Amino acid sequence: MKIRLWLIMAIMLAAIVLAATGCGATTGPSTIVTSQQNTGVWVSGQGKVTAVPDVAILTLGVQVQESSVAQAQSEAAAAMNAVTKALGDKGVAGKDIQTQRFTIYPIMRWDESKLQEVLVGYRVENSITAKIRKVDDTGSVIDAVVTAGGNFTVINGLSFTIDDPTDLLGQARELAMKDARNKASQLASEGGVKLGAPLYINESGGFIPIIQVPIARPGIGTPPS
Structure with a gap:
């Protein structure tokens, strides 16, 4: 039996905030607070990779x-x-x-x-x-x-x-960060501001690990009468 099924693995970096500053310097602490949320750009990025089940x-x-x-x-x-x-x-x-x-x-x-x-x-x-x-x-x-x-x-x-999905997760994270940065850069450009360093990064999603295949079940022994 030849099996050639594909798995899709996705991971999302959500709620990435890139500070909108005039000089592009890093601003704010690593944990965002409410008073700072109006000084940044909130975007999300998605990274998706595929692999053959091993x-x-x-x-x-x-x-x-x-x-x-x-x-x-x-x-x-x-x-x-x-x-x-x-x-x-x-x-x-x-x-x-x-x-x-x-x-x-x-x-x-x-x-x-x-x-x-x-x-x-x-x-x-x-x-x-x-x-x-x-x-x-x-x-x-x-x-x-x-x-x-x-x-x-x-x-x-x-x-x-x-x-072992470790390498795939790493690839997906890189793609998600790139996607998020591209979105943030576009928004900053349209808004006439420059981007600083990320203030808050949150990861969500993850590896989608299983492809189920239906199989006919053989019979079992019958009970005595």
Whole structure:
């Protein structure tokens, strides 16, 4: 499976104040106060960069329903062991596999003859996330875990992201500052004033990290009647 999806990362530097002074000297303290707000130009800038996702996050697990808790737990453990082994065989490191949820709850059914709900079994659910660093291998990884876990396998979701967005955030900040300065310069020029140093800088927005991809869910084992 070839994956060629794009992520968009945006960051905004909002409420940038550049002092409007005759000589362009720095004015005011680093924290703006109300009395100074009329001496500056308030502008906002936006920086946006795009990147190809470099990791896939697969959320998966096993679901088992049986007549007893012990049997359900045993089968779920065996299925999860097979799934995690398949992940390892496909190159997913142990540190990139994290337990997300483990639950056990009873399965009830309405008994018409007794006019009440009766216990028919138990369901065990064990969910994990796996970080796939070779994005192009995602399809084969999914095939492997579905085969390993059989009918007990549940694929809950797949997303793509950037593992370390630090450099992208830096690029976006630079673009946002440039955008804000250009706007402030234009406003100052139109107003017949010169710009000084920034008095107040506020950052908002941030990295948009995930592209969700819908995946059909394999069936799970059915409870005993």
